[in-house]
Amino acid sequence: MTKEIILSGMRPTGRLHLGNYLGAMKNWIAMQDDYNCYFEIADWHALMSDYGDPGSVTRNSRDMLCVWLAVGLDPEKCVIFRQSDVPEHLELFFIFSTITPLGWLERCPTYKEALVNNDKKDIRNYAFLGYPSLQAADIALYRADKVPVGKDQLPHLELTREVIRRFNHLYNTDVMTEPGEVLTKVQKLKGTDGRKMSKSYGNTIYLTEEKASLKKKVNKMVTDPARIRVDDKGHPEVCSVFSYQKIFNQNEAEKINNECKSGTIGCVKCKKKLLNNLNDFIQPIREKYLYYKENTKKVNKILEDGNRRAKKTASENLKLFRKEMNYG
Numbered sequence: 315m316t317k318e319i320i321l322s323g324m325r326p327t328g329r330l331h332l333g334n335y336l337g338a339m340k341n342w343i344a345m346q347d348d349y350n351c352y353f354e355i356a357d358w359h360a361l362m363s364d365y366g367d368p369g370s371v372t373r374n375s376r377d378m379l380c381v382w383l384a385v386g387l388d389p390e391k392c393v394i395f396r397q398s399d400v401p402e403h404l405e406l407f408f409i410f411s412t413i414t415p416l417g418w419l420e421r422c423p424t425y426k427e428a429l430v431n432n433d434k435k436d437i438r439n440y441a442f443l444g445y446p447s448l449q450a451a452d453i454a455l456y457r458a459d460k461v462p463v464g465k466d467q468l469p470h471l472e473l474t475r476e477v478i479r480r481f482n483h484l485y486n487t488d489v490m491t492e493p494g495e496v497l498t499k500v501q502k503l504k505g506t507d508g509r510k511m512s513k514s515y516g517n518t519i520y521l522t523e524e525k526a527s528l529k530k531k532v533n534k535m536v537t538d539p540a541r542i543r544v545d546d547k548g549h550p551e552v553c554s555v556f557s558y559q560k561i562f563n564q565n566e567a568e569k570i571n572n573e574c575k576s577g578t579i580g581c582v583k584c585k586k587k588l589l590n591n592l593n594d595f596i597q598p599i600r601e602k603y604l605y606y607k608e609n610t611k612k613v614n615k616i617l618e619d620g621n622r623r624a625k626k627t628a629s630e631n632l633k634l635f636r637k638e639m640n641y642g
Contacts, residue, residue, distance in 0.1 A: 320345055320496070321458035323354035323397070326374035327364060330381045331518035333511035336501040336561070341462055343386045345496075351392035352456050352624060355379060358397050358404070358448060362441045377607075379617060381521055384602035389616045395624035396617060397452070402628035406451035406635070407444075413480050414447045422446050423469055450474040454481075454635075455628045457491040462498045471495055487638040501561055508536040508554045522603045525593050532589045537581045544580035555584055563591040 322342060324334065345351055355378055360371045375396055387394060397403050420443070453461055453474050463471055471493065478490045504510070505517025512518070519531055538553045540546075550556035550571050560567045566587065573579035606613050636642050 317348065317350040318459040319456055320349040320351045320460055320462065321354070321453050321456050321493075322351075322462050323356040323359075323452065324378065325356045325360040326371055326378045327360050328374060328513045329518075329520045329522070330378060331511060331513070331520050333503045333505075333518070335385060335521055336503050337464070338462070338498075339382065339385050339387070340501075341498040342392075345462065346388055346391040349460070352458070352627075353382070353387060353392055353394050354452060354624075355394075355396040356452070359445060362439070362445055363437050365439075365441075376613075379613060380603050380606040381599075383606050383613070383616070384599045385521065389620060393620050393623045393627075394616065395620040399617075399621040400455075400625045400628050402455060402625070402632045403448070403451055406455050406632060407448045409635070409639075410447040410451050410454075410477055410481070411444055413484060414444075414450075414477055416443075418473060418476065419443050419446055422473060446470065446473050447477065450477040453493050454478055454490050455631055456624075457631055458493045459491060460494045460496045462496045464498060464500045468495060481635075485639050489634055489638045503561065504554045504557050506531050506535045506554065519592070521596065522600045523596055524600070525597075528593060528596065529589055532585050532592065535585065535588075537584075538574075541581065544582075545577040547577045548574035548581075550574045555581070555588055558588055558592070559584070562595055563587060 322338065324330075324338065330339075342351065342353060355375045357371050357375050360374070361368060364371050379394065379396075382394060383389075449470070450473070454477075461471055461474075475492045478492050481490050482488055505512065505515055506519065507515065507517045509515055509517060519528065523531070532555075535558075536554045538548045538550070541548045553574070556567075556570065556574065559570050563570070570579060570584060570587070574584065
């Protein structure tokens with residue numbers, strides 16, 4: 315049987331952290347064998363907000379690719395490509411821009427959220443308003459059957475389906491595929507300060523974190539604020555450190571939970587256990603990442619091959635779309 319097509323991607327806006335892995339990459343790795351996967355380095359999307367420093371988008375794109383390979387994305391099993399190396403994305407984006415009402419874009423909840431959360435950057439520009447159209451083009455260009463999303467992203471995927479339905483209706487065709495969703499299991503991870511993990515908060519633990527800096531971050535992590543003395547009874551449900559133990563130290567998590575509640579394990583000892591387990595998780599990723607960073611030719615070849623495969627599919631589909639439009 316022909317495998318269903320998956321399209322997903324990330325914006326290269328900085329170093330990748332544990333939240334990125336648990337929120338997306340872990341699921342991508344599991345999908346490689348069951349789907350025909352396309353994973354894009356969404357650098358055009360990043361440029362919409364980081365237009366003041368295009369060089370950082372280029373550097374972050376390269377770094378992202380090395381991390382993807384280090385965590386286990388296999389270019390033999392999936393297509394890894396950079397969005398800007400496949401110009402068909404912008405052509406379909408323009409086509410979608412002509413048929414997408416402004417009201418659809420302005421009501422997009424993620425657009426409104428971005429305006430609030432990016433108060434340090436001026437993102438009230440034409441491109442950023444239109445980014446849902448570009449995202450719809452990304453998905454439609456590969457005729458993706460499904461898109462991996464969390465429940466909070468479903469409204470955005472529905473906007474993509476609306477744009478595709480409008481295209482099919484306007485040109486009396488069914489050439490474009492309305493994508494379904496793959497509701498992925500997302501493990502939520504707090505930042506080191508107890509808030510949502512975010513680069514803008516400076517509370518991240520990177521997937522390539524060096525052990526020395528990892529130790530500093532773990533030692534500074536917020537624990538139960540009501541716990542003053544070592545033998546005080548704790549409340550692990552409100553402790554950032556314990557939320558990590560449940561993910562990265564599953565074998566001991568229940569034991570630590572009970573010991574914390576009874577006051578028989580202190581925060582220092584708990585953090586030491588976490589540090590060892592986190593480093594065990596990160597170290598092989600860090601080593602593979604450094605390998606790819608040093609092997610420029612190998613990484614270039616992987617990206618060139620992925621770009622070629624993505625462009626072949628994108629070009630064929632765009633020709634088909636234009637034929638249905640009776641355009642060109």
